[in-house]
Amino acid sequence: MAYTSLYRRYRPDTFRDVIGQDHVVRTLVNQIKSGNIGHAYLFTGTRGTGKTSVAKIFSRAVNCLAPEDGSPCGKCEVCMELALSGNFDILEIDAASNNSVDQIRELTDKINFPPTAGKYKVYIIDEVHMLSKSAHNALLKTLEEPPEHAIFILATTEVHAIPATILSRCMRFDFRLVPLAKIADRLKFIFDDNGVKYSEQAVRMIASAGQGSVRDALSIADMCVSYCSGDITYEGVLEVLGTSDPVKLVALAEDILACNVEGALSKISAMCDLGKSMAVLASDLATLFRNALYVKNCGDAAELLALPNELYAALKELSSRYDQSRLLAAMRRMTEMEGEFRYSTQHRILLEAAVIAAATEPRAEHGGDTRELEQKVAAIAKRVNALSRSGFEPAPAAKDAGQVWGNVASELQRMGVGVLAIAAAEAKAEEHEDALVVKVSSESAMRILSDPANRKLLSEAAVKYTAKPLRIEEVRRIEENKVIPYLTGMFGKSLEIT
Ligand SMILES: [Zn+2]
Structure with missing residues (x-):
C-alpha cells in the first residue's frame, strides 16, 4: 500500500477538526446556519495554515442537505456525490500553473452551467496572486455578476499582490499562524492514534519547527516517524532537523553576551566539526535572542513560545542577567548576518566575525578601546566580501554542484x-x-x-x-537484509556478522 503522508491522512473533514482558526470558522459556520452565503471569499495567510482545507469543508457544507453544526454531514446524498474525485461542482484550480487568460475564460464560461449534485458550484482558486493581469480582469468580470449558483473561494499567501478591484468584491478572511501549543496537541493526538511513542520534549520541538504551519509540522513529524522508527526522541528530532541542541546553543549565547570570544569561537568550531550548517546556526542564534527578549518582556512567553520547560528556564535565567539593549543588539547582529549569507560562500568566517562583533559591542559602549578589534572585524568582513565577489564565486556553470545545492x-x-x-x-x-x-x-x-x-x-x-x-x-539504498545474503554468498557461511 502506498504511504499517505500524515498531512493528507489527517486533513480536517469538518470545521470542528480545524485547528487555530476559530475566528474564521465561527463566521463561516454562522453563514451556513443562517443560509447567508456570499459569492466571493478571499482566504489569505501563510502556507500550511488551513486555507485550502477550510475552503473544501465550506464547499461541501454549502451543498450538504443536513449540515451538522455548520459542517458537512458526510452521509447525505450530496455529500457522498461530492466526495467523489470526478465531481463537477467543486473545482480546485491552481493559479500557479493555470494562470493564462484563456484558462480563466474557459473556467468562467462553464460557470453558467448549473451544479449537478448540490445547490452551489464552488471554484477554489489557489495561489490566486499568480494570475496574469488579463486573467485577473477576466475573473473580475465574473465576480462582478456571478450567477446565483456560483461561489468563488480565492486563496493566497500574498494578499498585497491582489488587485484592489478583486479585493473589494470579496469577503476577506485572514488565517493566522497556528499557536505552537495547538500544533503540539494535534501531533500528540496523531501519534497516539498511530501507536507512535514520543517524549513531550520531542513533540514540542517538532511543533516549534513547524513555525505556525500545521502542514510543515506534520511533514517534519513524518520524517521523525520514519527516522526514529516508532519512538520519537528529542535527540532524534534534533538529528532530523539538523538543528543545534538548544542547551549548547544557550551556552554559546551566554558566551556572546558575556563577551567571552574565545569560548564562543571554540563552541562554533565544535558545532562546525559536527557538520552543522552555519546558516542554520546563525538563524538558530537569532531565534534564541528573540525568544530571550520575549521571555524578558512578556509574562505569558512560556505559553506563547511553547518552549520545552528546561529551555524556558534557561532563557529566563539568561535574560534576567542582561539588559534589553544588549539582547537586542545581539539579535540584530545575527539577523543582519543572515542577509549577508546570500552573497557569500564563506559562512563560517561570516558567522565568526558577527559573533566577535556581538561579543565586543558592550566594551565599545563603555568607552573601552575597541577600535583595533573593530578594525580587525571590518577587515575580515571586507576580505570575505572580496572573496565572494572576485573569482571565488565564479559563474554558476563552473560552480561545484554541492555548493550550488548548499546555497x-x-x-x-x-x-x-x-x-x-x-x-x-x-x-x-x-x-x-x-x-x-x-x-x-x-x-x-x-x-x-x-x-x-x-x-x-x-x-x-x-x-x-x-x-x-x-x-x-x-536513490534506493541497499536494504540491510539484502546485504547479508550478498556477503555470505561472497564469503561463505563461515562469515560472522555481529
Ligand atoms: Zn451532507
Missing part, C-alpha cells in the same frame, strides 16, 4: 520554508549536462521535495544559483 538549501531556510530546507539538506546534488540532478535517499525527503507546491518554491530558490532545471531522483 539553495540556505535560500529555502531564508524563505522561511524550514521543512523544505531540511529535506534539501538531506539530498545530494550532481551536475549533469541538462540538469542539476538532486539525489534523494530518504522516502520522506522524496515526498517533500516532489510535492508540486514545494517544487515551485524549490525552483524559485534554485534559479538564483543555477540556470539548469532541477531533476529529483530517488
